[in-house]
Amino acid sequence: xxxxxxxxxxxxxxxxxxxxxxxxxxxxxxxxxxxxxxxxxxxxxxxxxxxxxxxxxxxxxxxxxxxxxxxxxxxxxxxxxxxxxxxxxxxxxxxxxxxxxxxxxxxxxxxxxxxxxxxxxxxxxxxxxxxxxxxxxxxxxxxxxxxxxxxxxxxxxxxxxxxxxxxxxxxxxxxxxxxxxxxxxxxxxxxxxxxxxxxxxxxxxxxxxxxxxxxxxxxxxxxxxxxxxx
Numbered sequence: 215x216x217x218x219x220x221x222x223x224x225x226x227x228x229x230x231x232x233x234x235x236x237x238x239x240x241x242x243x244x245x246x247x248x249x250x251x252x253x254x255x256x257x258x259x260x261x262x263x264x265x266x267x268x269x270x271x272x273x274x275x276x277x278x279x280x281x282x283x284x285x286x287x288x289x290x291x292x293x294x295x296x297x298x299x300x301x302x303x304x305x306x307x308x309x310x311x312x313x314x315x316x317x318x319x320x321x322x323x324x325x326x327x328x329x330x331x332x333x334x335x336x337x338x339x340x341x342x343x344x345x346x347x348x349x350x351x352x353x354x355x356x357x358x359x360x361x362x363x364x365x366x367x368x369x370x371x372x373x374x375x376x377x378x379x380x381x382x383x384x385x386x387x388x389x390x391x392x393x394x395x396x397x398x399x400x401x402x403x404x405x406x407x408x409x410x411x412x413x414x415x416x417x418x419x420x421x422x423x424x425x426x427x428x429x430x431x432x433x434x435x436x437x438x439x440x441x442x443x444x
Contacts, residue, residue: 216248216276217283218317218376220395221296221387223271225308229254233302238442241273244292246282247444250275253437256336258406260434262419268435270305272339276317280381283314287383297385310387315376315395320361322370329401334438335371336403338410342394344430349393352426353377356394359424363417364398367409372399393430399439406436 223229229237234254241250255268273296277283286293295301297310329335346352357375364373376395400406409415 215319216278216317217280217314217379219273219275219277219283219287219312219314219383220376221273221310221312221385222269223305223308223310224269225305226267227270227305227308229271229302230304233304236302237271237273237296238440240292240295241275242442242444244275244286244444246277246279246285248276248278249444250442251337252440252442253337253339254440256334256403256406256436256438258336258338258403258410258436260410261415263434265433265435268437270308271302272435272437280314280379284382287381287385289384291384293385297387311390312383312385312387313390313392313395314379314381314383316379318357318375318377320365320373320375322365322373324369325371327371327401333402334440335399335401336406337397337399337437337439338406339435339437340396340432341392342428342430342432343390343392344428344432345393346429347427352428353394355424355426359421360396360418363414363421366414366417367398368412368414369400369405370398370409371401372397403436403438
């Protein structure tokens with residue numbers, strides 16, 4: 215398990231190439247960073263869901279120790295540069311949400327990526343923003359049942375489920391308290407679409423109907439995924 219931090223930019227603008235490069239360089243230089251993902255919109259077809267336009271940018275940063283995360287998010291921390299006035303001009307007017315979580319990885323049959331040289335892997339990025347009648351029961355059911363079905367999606371390369379933690383940070387963005395986030399990762403948007411239209415997707419939908427009582431929102435976005443190592 216690792217500590218992970220999400221920053222999601224919501225809006226209708228597109229991230230410029232100049233700002234994308236700045237984000238990548240800034241994130242890669244984060245002290246204590248173990249790894250990171252830079253997400254930008256991709257297109258895939260889910261027969262059950264259409265949650266609208268994906269965020270123009272989402273960041274996921276991994277740390278092995280929460281102290282490293284909290285140092286990066288301190289009032290004089292490295293990541294304050296992301297929130298500085300004019301830091302990302304193409305995303306002016308977007309709203310940003312942030313959350314730190316515990317990331318749990320689950321095994322898949324074949325984790326070797328076969329992404330085309332000209333493309334990026336594609337992540338189906340999901341969050342559950344509501345509340346369960348019994349969060350312990352809801353998470354226990356989800357973790358015990360859903361990843362085992364996900365692992366049978368054709369050509370899946372990664373499964374991750376994130377749950378809440380308490381954390382200190384001073385970036386000036388609103389915090390969210392999503393009950394859970396999860397992601398499944400594939401070689402390409404085409405591979406994600408094929409998986410979402412496979413019989414296993416119908417099994418996932420059947421299992422979803424068995425979740426313990428939950429009230430609120432859940433969102434699913436296909437995102438091109440750039441992996442960063444320090």
